[in-house]
Amino acid sequence: MKLDKRTWFGLVLVMVVVGMVLAVAGCGGDEGTDTTLAGGKPVDGGTFNVYINEPAFIDPVNLQESEGTQVGNQLFDSLAKFDYKTGALQKAAAESWEANADATVWTFKLKDAKFHDGTKVTAADFKYAWERICNPANESEISYHLSAVKGYDAMQDGSATELEGVKALDDETLEVTLSYSFGDFEFVVGHPALAPVPKAAVEADPVAFSAKPIGNGPFMMAEPWAHDQYIKVLKFADYYGDEPHADGVNFQILTDEDTAFLEFQAGNLDFTSIPSGQVEAVKAQYGVSDDGLEVAPAKQALTGVESAIYYVLINNKNEILSNVALRQALSLAVNRQAIADSVYEGVREPATGIVPGGIAGYLDNQWAYSRYDVEAAKAKLVEAGYPNGEGLPEIILSFNSGSGHEDVMAVIQADLAAIGVTAVFDGLEWAQYLDKLQAADYMMGRLGWIADYPIIDNFLYPLFTEGGDNMSFYNDPAVAQALMDARATVDTDARIAKYQAIEKTIGEAAPVIPIVKYRHHHVGSDRVRGLVYSPQGLLNLETAWIAVAAE
16 A cells, blocks of 8 residues: 555555544534534534645656545545455446456456546546656656556656557446556555546646546545645545545544643543553553454444555665665574564564565564574674674664654664664654665565555565665565465466565565554544444444434
């Protein structure tokens, strides 16, 4: 899914988990609002208030991390989507689709829908949107989602201005031809970034569009994005699907989850992430959701599983850290169980590979060096040429500050010191931090990765091939080719087996350090109903409601 800014999140989710916050209408000063609970029947009205950090982008052309994707998910509908609880593939802007026998040609039939400016959504709008993402001039970080489409490489190298494989057969029919068989492509088109955009509005003023995108989703922008303050959206009256119950959403941009939690405690917010060290107290005070995903009265703390992983980046381009034995030593030195217990109060679990549980093909203990073994770490340091850390420069641990990552980094810093490695901190704001990672201007850092779409490919292809979100800059041509072979395998079981072997191979090189598998650490007000926080870190704001009675 996406990079995640959180403790994770998001990345987790970036992915990182996103610190999300909801408040009911009337909370914070709506005069004359009766906040009596209305029971289980959905009621209309009110405004959700959702806490996010400052997004990197909310325009689909670069919808790449958890905060922007949370907003984009409300503004845009792609061809498909995923059930908020089960992750099952569902229809969205497409009424139906089918693939040919070898999964190289996919045909999508569109629903009758409108953009927020009232213009009709057509197959040509999808074609334009996808080509906009693939146009190198737009510097999209997420074009890799479309790398399987015929003509992608030609657009990337500038020899073509269109995606040869994407055709609008008529207004309602989109045909997509791939360069190779890809049985999982129907999952890929569920990513929010692959939504349609109106060409006329984009090209009239690209800068204005980036601040106030025009989408086809359940909510529309109320005003341009007020950077570092808020993003406000209103329900779209002509939405092709069921009309949202809430009148709108106010995405409140705050700097950290501690501030957000204080606002929650004061009654000003109705959904927030729980800061480090307070999980058990919150569970005791508010009760725990039965399924860990949906907020319910007196069962408000969410601890459900996430399709996400928290990992430490290692800059494989760095002259010092290009040493494989050194990377293996650093990974062996980290006590993941201590991080899970002391920082996350047992809510999260140690990660022994880059693919989290809940993803088809998940296997435990896939990465040989993702275990805690101090003596083995010291031996690897000797192999790397730095016995007891002698001669090794200081390692700079970079991270986005304000989301609890300091606590994780403190444990890692102490673990590295135990084998003779000195590490120092470098905390930055989220957007600045992302810029630094993308420029390879760091030594070690942290990220969360939450599934863009719930398949094993999404944890291997974008993170360990050139381009995309490969911020460790790991580069193994043999692995890249093996991933292509796996994608082209139509049989599901055979495809998964190939991915499992690839994950194990990547782990031998220790290009990053998997730390923990995510679980939710959130709590909601008893005044919100039907509110689900999905394993992919997205809120179902289009179907949830605020339980208040009419005046």
